Amino acid sequence: MPRRLPTSAELRVWRDFIETVEALRGVVAGRLQSETGLSPGDYTVLLALSEAPGTRLRPSDLAVTIGWERSRLSHHLGRMERRGLIRREGFSGDSRGAFVVLEQAGSAAFHAATVPHLTVVRELFVEALTPDQLAAVAQISAALRDKIPDH
Template identity: 85%
Template sequence: MPRRLPTSEQLRTWRDFIETTEALRAVVAARLQAESGLSPGDYAVLLALSEAPDRRLRPSDLAVAISWERSRLSHHLGRMERRGLIRREGFSGDSRGAFVILTDAGSAAFHAATVPHLTAVRELFVEALTPEQMDALAQISAALRDHLPNR
């Protein structure tokens, strides 16, 4: 049985999808950085911590929440800690663990970035699509996510 490869049209659609999402992410990231001084990684960490009970998570739980490898997260947290956005605190009863805690400065930075960030999402993403296209995209995204292994 011959291998089934994507058609030229399917590959063109795939490339359009990848290139468009990468360009969109780059523009949103540049606006976030310019308007708030936060990187998308900073924003993801601050969002996860702002939604966590007591504004704290164990690093392993934070890594899962933002879909990052632990080593990447560890390096990023070091930079955020030096900027006063988060702090790390030992976990009582477990010398191996720690909590990542959202500081008041981190909370303020996150809240100051939220409206400009959501404005960029609205302007660059939501306003580009009709309500029908938005519904279709939600269905397509769910189908792709559900089709991935280990989901």
């Protein structure tokens, strides 16, 4: 079977989708940073830890949970640790027994950022769509996710 490439019209839809998502992410990230002092990466890590049992995860589990490579996560955790948002426990040269733990300052920063973050999500995403469009986005997201290998 010959390989079929996207048509010009399909590529226009693809580019519009990608460019719109990136523009939304940029605005949400900028507002999060300016209103709360947290980067989207900070918020992602803090969210995962706040939902984890005991507000702690092994670095490998945290990386899988948020979909980051371990090296990216390690560098980001170092910056967050220096700011007192998280701490790493059990790092005696062997990270297999280590945990990333949500600190009180991290929990407070996450909770303080939640309302501003959710406000911009409502303003730029939820309010831009009708209930039927939101349902369609949910269906489209599920269909796309189902096509992603190993997801």
